[in-house]
Amino acid sequence: MQRRRNPYSALCCAFLKLAVLTWVAVGRAADHADSLKKGAVEGTVSYQADPARPWRYARYYVKQPKTGELAEAVVALRAKPVAEAAREAQTIVIDQQNFQFTPETVIIRRGDSVKFTNADQATHNVQSSSEIAAFNVNMPGGGDHTVRFDKAGGVRQPVHIGCVFHSAMRAWIFVFDHPWYQMTAANGKFRLSDVPPGEYDLEMVHPAGELRSRKRVEIKPGETLRIDIRVSPDDKR
């Protein structure tokens, strides 16, 4: 049987909606004003080949050799920790598929978790001896194991994951304690926004290519700084 609607509760509900909408609108206006006080940095990471020192595995990360846009590069600002109580912790999945960690590189926020799964029939192992998080678990086909990362290592100290049974398997987990980090897709692009004005180190690491770059940047309120990061075999770690 359908319940009859109480007119009093309907009125309350309407007031509540109005209050919420007003709060959201005011909040958005405040956010907008706030974002004007902040700045952003964006650009493209690209790889400049050197025929004398070819990068054998470039084909996995550079789809357009002519322009060199670099995929799976981690770009981040070096910044003080930022606590965001409202941010919900996330869980990222790294699968073991066809004897390969997929994805190979992931970026997470401190407090997030990584769920390792195994789509292969073979037994794998997931292990790390990092100071950030040390673990060593065997995982039969179809198994899973979740690790929460409560320490951050940023760009400079990724958690290196391996499989003791299959030494060619590898993955990297970058843990940040602030929101200004990204990983490039095939177009090499990155954008870090809502950055408080000031001077920062803009850092880029490509773990598989052992490539690294660092630039001092100044973020100005309401402006987007455009910086293209070009790396070559000279920018080895």
Add this chain to the structure above:
Amino acid sequence: MNSHRASRRDLLKAGISSVSAGLALMSMPSFVFPGQDAAEELVPFQNVPRATPNSLDWETLTEDEWLTPQDQVFSVQHYGSPKVDPSSFVLEVAGLIERPRKLSLADIKALPREDRLMTLECSGNGSSPGFSGAVYNSRWTGTPLAPLLKECGIKPGALEVVFFGVDRQKETLRKGTPRELTVEVPFGRSLSIEDAQRADLLLAYERNGQPMADRNGAPLRLIVPGWYGIANVKWLTRIEVRDRRYMGRFMGRDYVTIRGERQDGEVVFVESSVTRMNLKSAIARVTRHAAKDGKVPLKAYGAVWGDGTPIAKVQVKFDDGDWREAKLDDKHSEKYCWRFFSIDLGPVAPGKHTLVSRGVDAKGRVQPAAGDDEIALKKTYWEAYQQWPRTIQVEA
């Protein structure tokens, strides 16, 4: 193919390193097989993990890299990877011989110098998709073992020659029983007296004209052409002629293949030590040209190797088609080395395809599929010489 390679080399010789030259070079296929032309593009495998350093990168195997560069050479060690001081290094020849010898590295280098060309493979290579790059081809330089053994004078009653490395480790036997025993032992492998006196065995100190890398066994390594990697003892420091079978861990317990054999309809399991390499082939890569009339011309390239038995042919099967004969490369044809092959697969429809190769040798031996008895009834992972199917996605 040749014009492309010449132009690349010319650029390198001219020392041009400008960005534009670099980018132009990157846009060309920089990895060329015998018979490949510059317009061919790589069609990546779908079922092969990304290659990693210090193992063979199959998809980039080239004619120029018939001898494998050091950055693609695998190494496996069981008792750690010792760093041996060449100045204090001594090789001892002992046991059932008339004239025991102790030789410094300088003494060994003063002996006749010879080369051996050989493809060396880890016997576990191919046991999983993540472990398929543990094979490489080399020119080893050193001194032959046979004249040294002859000079030492092997006594009657000699049965085996044991080769010991510098590397040692504690081994526990009969673990968990009242007779548990722990002893420290050197790494060792043995050969029958006949095999040890083969003319082609070498005491090697160089690889591809360079001093051998520590991880590959410097300063001295036994080279046994046609035998799996484990027999090619690294950090070799003692050669001992004995009248009893040596049954160290890597002869008698590990590197033992356990395989079911059919005897009068019954499967009987037999244990045998891992010794000679098996006939094996693999597709290294697939290339394509631009689509024409909705179909894509494909070519496949690969390598075949074994224990030195001449290779009769390589066949390739595309999807459910018949086995078709590939063309064997005549440029590099050495008894104990891999031989490259190629095959024109013709125009194919876009989509997902599977292709696989198999070697056939002069004795009529055919490389088995994973489901054939000799692989399916093999319970250990060593001697993983089954066919390797490759999956590709051909875009229109």
